[in-house]
Amino acid sequence: MLDPIETLKDYIRFPSVSTDRAYVDGMQGARAYAVNLLQGLGFAVEVVPTELHPIIFAQRLGAPTWPHVLIYGHYDVQPADPFERWTHPPFEPQVRDGRLYGRGAADNKGPTIVHMAALARVLAQYPQLPLNVTYVIEGEEEIGSPSMAQFLEHYAERLAQADCMLVSDTGSPNAEQLVVTTALRGLVDLEITVRGAKTDLHSGIHGGAVYNPLQALMEICAGLHKPDGSVNVPGFYEDVLPLFAWEREQLKRYPETIDSYQAILEVPGFYPANGLTPLEAVRFGPTLEFNGIGGGYQGEGSKTVIPREAFAKLTCRLVADQDPARIQDQVVAAIEALCPAAVSLEVRRGPVAGAYLVVPPGRSNTPPDQAPALAQAFQSADRAIQHCFGKAPIYLREGGSIPVIADFHKHTGLDAVMIGLFTPMDHLHAPDESFDLTLMNHAISAFERIFCDIAGVS
């Protein structure tokens, strides 16, 4: 029988950093390890080549009439640097104080082993379990899933045979209170560069005559929000789906207050978020954020220069039902309208991704035409979590983006039951990443019940 902790430790030992070519052996090792586990569970495994890191596509199929779940995960991890800030080396996993430490322990190797360990236990009890299972484990999630679009296109038909997706690549507030994530925000990426004279200019000799590109850039960017905190782009909020009444009720159960949130962030205050509270704003509202700005002299002291150019990198987080391509056009148009004629403007349009939203059964005032199999998966998850963690899950939208979930939906029509197995204590993407072993234990039990429940053997 698969020992979850030892298996996860072995899996972590392969340094599968997708962004760095130096880790190609680690990627290959982690991939082979996952393939081997799936084959051990009786899966037919296909390693689908891509331009960079292959995708694991595995199926355990029986009768077409059986229920069919699709499990999505990723075998790649974030870079581990700065190495010196780890208590132990990041790819030499260690258990301390009920946690397993190592890069990828939580994101996303731990949850993958939770799913596999649960399935292994169920299959040990019911070798003929009447449940079709498809696995998609990609190797490029941490670099934006560049190969998934083509994969989804080619495999759409086979993937669409599933009833729903199970995903554990989202978070919960702590190890006792799980969240089932009902939405992910979309993303629009842009970079603008403002240019003035052909070279940097002496601010004494030419100051007063030329439109300083730094000033122009900052005036443009400052014009993109209103005093109430809303985004000052015509049409930006047109397609925003208002939050449902039940979402506000669910949020009340969230074990975090505005005060505790402020204490965690250590901010002097919150943003005036257009009528939303801070805890609502990060889940239900779209944003326009500046991620980086630069221009002119950035060294010690001062240099009296009027720089020839300045740039700002910005991204919007979108909510349902905003159309990402249309929002990108609207933001670009607003920027162009704000740009003074005395400077030139260049806009780089980065990638866009739509928001994803699924309404759990019985949760909406205006319930969508929901497939019964999806409704059953949600109900199975709800019951299992309540039983194994002692509390019903909270159904909440999340502020982050996993563009591949919306892409799955677009290509296959599948919706996702997203059970959050990360907590803020896990330090995702940071030194000393870890996974809570009590949570792991409870989660394996919960997924055992979910698989049995969906298969109808419980």
Next chain:
Amino acid sequence: MLDPIETLKDYIRFPSVSTDRAYVDGMQGARAYAVNLLQGLGFAVEVVPTELHPIIFAQRLGAPTWPHVLIYGHYDVQPADPFERWTHPPFEPQVRDGRLYGRGAADNKGPTIVHMAALARVLAQYPQLPLNVTYVIEGEEEIGSPSMAQFLEHYAERLAQADCMLVSDTGSPNAEQLVVTTALRGLVDLEITVRGAKTDLHSGIHGGAVYNPLQALMEICAGLHKPDGSVNVPGFYEDVLPLFAWEREQLKRYPETIDSYQAILEVPGFYPANGLTPLEAVRFGPTLEFNGIGGGYQGEGSKTVIPREAFAKLTCRLVADQDPARIQDQVVAAIEALCPAAVSLEVRRGPVAGAYLVVPPGRSNTPPDQAPALAQAFQSADRAIQHCFGKAPIYLREGGSIPVIADFHKHTGLDAVMIGLFTPMDHLHAPDESFDLTLMNHAISAFERIFCDIAGVS
């Protein structure tokens, strides 16, 4: 007799880069060379130690009733890098096409040799020339003259015995049309840092709740100008001396049009400079310019981060009679008033320097109580330039700052006749710096006439 070109070449061969400790021998060599030249002209030379590079203080004194001029210059030069962009090595001077190439050829070694060569010729003809001359040649001009304040304090009494200063550390539009600079702008230096959360935040997880420090910074900075281009700081223009009618007339003689200026800068347009034309704005108006901004992710592509802090470096150029300390206070107060409460603000106050203004005799509608000796120096310069260059000089304010001139005035009451011997073709502070030898020749003749005229021997 002193050969101006060979002397200047020898002077340039000492690489007197004041900012770089590696050039301490070059500094020493240039200083010794200048001292030797002055001693050869009969000066009593004192090398005044400072914390960094000593100041040359030299005097040729006769009767106290003689007229007395103080000549200011500097023996240090800008760094020569990037070396690879020089046609010849920067400290191996070369004559090509009527120009002498080398670092410091124009700024400020050429003008210093002009003054000395002229004085040498006059003294050869009139060994008993009834003219007291004081030289101050500092070695820290290119690094902001940090030792001059203390020197001026200690030597104030001896320096104040002069009637006026002669300075050639400013520019003219070309080698035929000289400018006598009547004002220099002052400077106020500030850096602001805006801080939000204690660490960089994930823009998905926290976007919408926190006030992005980049956004706050840009909103603050964008609030510092009005749409008409004026500086939006209460009290900023209160003490600004309006330009004199004769200054607009003088500017009409300047051989540059708005169109030719735009072509040189290659800008799409000009700044709306609060009612001034571009050529007026750089001379007569105060400014608030951003010299550098930075914060967040500045690498390739995008990173979805809400950075914990962002900074902007800014400087104001001041005109007469703005008080630099008061302006700094006003700008800081305006920044504080614009800063949202949800972020914290840190202000670094950099150095300040006042503007300098001198009104040439007969040029003001409301003439100041001008010393006859200063008036005579201006008139001597006017006549000499008209005779040797064929055109009367243009009397114009300059946009740049030489804080030490205002400091001289503050400590000694002396005013300066600033005859511009640089032209835009000289590439000051850049590779292939050069000095126009025809201009040099005419300027030596002009200074011969100026010295004789002031001494009353012409």
